Amino acid sequence: MLPPYLPASDLETLIQRALSEDLVSPAAGLGDRAEDVTTVATVPEGARAAAQIRAKEAGVAAGLEASRRVFRAADESVDVTWAVAEDGARVEAGDTVGRLEGAARGLLVAERTALNVMQRMSGIATATRRMVERARPHGAEILDTRKTAPGLRALDKWAVRLGGGTNHRLGLHDLILIKDNHLAAAGGVADALDAAHRYREMHDADLQIELETRTLAEVRAALEADEDGSGGPDIVLLDNMARATADGGVDVTTLREAVALVDGRFRTEASGNVTLGTVEAIARAGVDAISSGALTHSVRALDLSMSWEGVKRGGGERGR
Structure with a gap:
């Protein structure tokens, strides 16, 4: 659920602006073309993939809903399933925070932006929780x-x-x-x-x-x-x-x-x-x-990572 001061339309605008930082650069000389050139060059258009987001340290996992919307904004076929009970749940080092399935290209385009959102929000939530517990x-x-x-x-x-x-x-x-x-x-x-x-x-x-x-x-x-x-x-x-x-x-x-x-x-x-x-x-x-x-x-981002579980190219599947 979004907080009352963040309408869905405002969050969508923020997400599109964040994604555009990766995809639109006049300095690149690509004109109106906005694409992840590495992914387009190396990943087949129809490839599908599964991935997971893991916590590399203990803390509070936050920004789940925001990052889910980042993945869906990059590609509507991406399905996100969270392994934690709620936005703001505690996680330990090594815990799986969530799993993703969908177009491989969409996952790769959204990966960094989604993790940036989650890591910053999780870092803030973790620091806050620690102070709250003492006060x-x-x-x-x-x-x-x-x-x-x-x-x-x-x-x-x-x-x-x-x-x-x-x-x-x-x-x-x-x-x-x-x-x-x-x-x-x-x-x-x-x-x-x-x-x-x-x-x-x-x-x-x-x-x-x-x-x-x-x-x-x-x-x-x-x-x-x-x-x-x-x-x-x-x-x-x-x-x-x-x-x-x-x-x-x-x-x-x-x-x-x-x-x-x-x-x-x-x-x-x-x-x-x-x-x-x-x-x-x-x-x-x-x-x-x-x-x-x-x-x-002065937030320190919580260390999270996304790793691939498998890539399906046409009729075959390639594991990690």
Whole structure:
């Protein structure tokens, strides 16, 4: 099932654009001809093949539905059968993730693009799942950010969902997030919050207001703006209040103080210095959520491979 922010038509457009990176190149001097020249030169047109996708390391298999659509976009005859229970399932090294049957040419054309999608999404989902497992026991959810690959935000955020994380804002349109540069332009916390509330009321917008704070003084300013219960943010972002330490850990003293100051009046989100090694300590500080840009901007792809099980040429079959 596709996430609500990725209509099937948008995914199809993304897939066609990705496939065209391999098949259309003005620099090749082929004019309008778009084909895999190696495959056309070496693989008979009627050949059919079977292949399997295997995990070469443990992780979370994600992007199954997206990659299935890549194979079908390359050749509608390709049949994909997944060996795992669902998109977002755990796999171990050596596990078969899925099997494919269909036109050999179609499989070869789609192979790299489909694996690129699966490997990136699986890497994001795996990193997310590992953070979720450390933060969730302490009541904190893991959020993504807008630090995604250009043009791939929907896939990146989909992968976070499949890993058990929660999508933060999708773009600049679905949350009022007042950051440091907005504060500088608006004249400070009180003025920025007042302007945000006026915008929301003027447009009758169903938007939450989140305020980034970098100091305890800014947290106090947010609380002062909310003295009557209507002028503060819905969420306060506590940025870099978990201080990195020389041993690779974090000092959460300031973060704990900020959470205590807020005392449940707003939702709290921590950001900055979030790694797999620090996320549990940050969660223990009592925040409601932890956002990590590294989930998508520094992803390491999960190692997956596709291997042939057999090729049928006319009446004969040739195994691996």
